[in-house]
Amino acid sequence: MALSNRTISLLADAFFAGAGPTHRTISSIWDLNGAGGYLRPETEAIKTDRVLYGLRWLRDGRPTSDFFVPDLRPDQERLHTVAGELAATLIDAEAIDQDSLSDALRADGLELDGDRLVEARPVEGPADAVSAEVARIFGDRPELGVARNHHEQAQRAFDRGEWESANAQFRSAFDATYDVLAHTNGCPEDLTGGAARKWLQDNDVIEGDEADMMKAFSTFAGRAGSHAGLSDAVDSGLRRHFAVALIAFGVAKIG
Numbered sequence: 436m437a438l439s440n441r442t443i444s445l446l447a448d449a450f451f452a453g454a455g456p457t458h459r460t461i462s463s464i465w466d467l468n469g470a471g472g473y474l475r476p477e478t479e480a481i482k483t484d485r486v487l488y489g490l491r492w493l494r495d496g497r498p499t500s501d502f503f504v505p506d507l508r509p510d511q512e513r514l515h516t517v518a519g520e521l522a523a524t525l526i527d528a529e530a531i532d533q534d535s536l537s538d539a540l541r542a543d544g545l546e547l548d549g550d551r552l553v554e555a556r557p558v559e560g561p562a563d564a565v566s567a568e569v570a571r572i573f574g575d576r577p578e579l580g581v582a583r584n585h586h587e588q589a590q591r592a593f594d595r596g597e598w599e600s601a602n603a604q605f606r607s608a609f610d611a612t613y614d615v616l617a618h619t620n621g622c623p624e625d626l627t628g629g630a631a632r633k634w635l636q637d638n639d640v641i642e643g644d645e646a647d648m649m650k651a652f653s654t655f656a657g658r659a660g661s662h663a664g665l666s667d668a669v670d671s672g673l674r675r676h677f678a679v680a681l682i683a684f685g686v687a688k689i690g
Contacts, residue, residue, distance in 0.1 A: 437494050437511060437514070437543075438490065438494060438514065438518055438543055438545075439539070439542065439543050440491075441539050441542070442518075442536075442539040442540060442542075442543055443487060443490045443491060443494070443518075444487065445531070445535060445536060445539050446486060446490065446518065446521055446522060446525065446531070446536075447483050447484075447486040447487035447490070448483065449486075449525050449530045449531040450481075450482035450483045450485075450486055450530075451483050453481075453482065454530060455482060455525060455528065455530040455531075456524055456525070456528055456530065458477040458482060458485070459477075460524060461474070461482060461485055461486060461489075461521075462474065462477065464517055464520050464521055464524065465489060465517060468513055468516050468517050468520070469513065470489075470493060470510070470513045470517055472497070472507055473489050473492040473493045473497055473507060473510075473513075474488075474489040474492075475488060475489070486521070489517075490514065490517070490518060490521075492507065493509070493510055493511075493513055493514035493517060494509060494511070494514050495509055496508050496509045515545075515551075515552040516551075516552075518552060519547060519549075519550050519551045519552040520550045522536060522540075522547050522550075522552075523547065523549065523550035524550075526547075540552070540555070541555055542669075543669060544667055544668030544669040544672070545668075554596060554667070554668055555668065568683060569586060569679050569682050569683050569686065570583075570586065570587070570590075572683065572686050572687070573586065573686065578615050578619070578689075579611075579612070579615055579686070579689075581611045581614075582608050582611035582612040582614075582615060582682070583608075585604050585605075585607040585608035585611055586604070586605070586608040586679075586682065588600075588604045589601050589604030589605040589607075589608055589675070589678075592604055593671060593672075593675055596668065598667055598668060598670065598671035599671075601671050601674075601675065602656065602670075602671055602674050605656070605674055605675055605678035605679070606653075606656040606674075606678065608678065608682055609652070609653075609656070609678050609681055609682055609685075610627070610628050612681075612682045612685040612686060612689075613631060613632050613635065613649070613685050614627050614628070614631050615685075615689060616635060616640065616685050616688055616689050617631035617632070617634050617635050617640070618631070619689060620635070620638065620640050621638070622634040622635070622638075629650075629653065632646065632649055632650075632653075633646075640688070641688070645684075648681070649681060652677050652678070652681055655674070655677070656674055656677075656678070
């Protein structure tokens with residue numbers, strides 16, 4: 436996962452007005468991790484700008500003005516290594532508010548373990564609440580058994596950090612919920628998924644704008660689904676938030 440501008444700015448701001456560790460320490464962190472090319476020389480920038488651009492260039496890549504020198508490509512692995520060591524150094528020097536840093540990292544789906552950045556379950560207060568409400572309204576209703584099973588599996592996968600599996604199961608819970616809504620309103624049993632939702636729209640069970648929202652989610656959920664390595668904590672958290680809200684809406688319409 437890439438660091439957000441918020442996290443990068445927080446790390447850079449610790450050096451504002453010359454505060455924080457020395458230029459030599461900054462250079463050492465980048466150089467020892469083979470990332471010196473992503474950092475401006477000490478003579479060309481103040482510490483805040485060196486860190487700000489050094490981290491952004493690791494995340495986004497650094498273009499060069501020399502035709503004969505290739506651009507430096509984004510390097511997420513080195514970004515995480517450099518940022519982790521930098522964050523630990525700032526904490527040891529009491530140059531950064533640790534709670535603010537933890538909050539920023541957690542929003543990125545990361546946390547600091549010693550001097551390493553590792554994946555962390557993102558803070559999802561609103562989605563947690565909606566998901567708990569979905570579990571409650573599923574209850575023991577037999578017609579919602581398939582949807583409930585997918586939702587429970589999705590929750591377990593999400594809590595274990597198995598992002599791609601969680602994505603696929605939330606999508607399946609969404610499909611199963613609207614299959615039930617369609618079939619309880621007279622839709623032929625052989626119509627499922629997108630065909631069932633189209634039937635719902637054609638028969639005025641859901642409005643056009645509601646159908647458009649479901650199509651948007653279906654398209655979004657189909658990307659980076661169950662293929663390993665194509666999702667992360669933040670991406671999966673967003674899909675979860677979207678899915679559980681639509682599931683709650685569908686269950687409410689079932690009555």
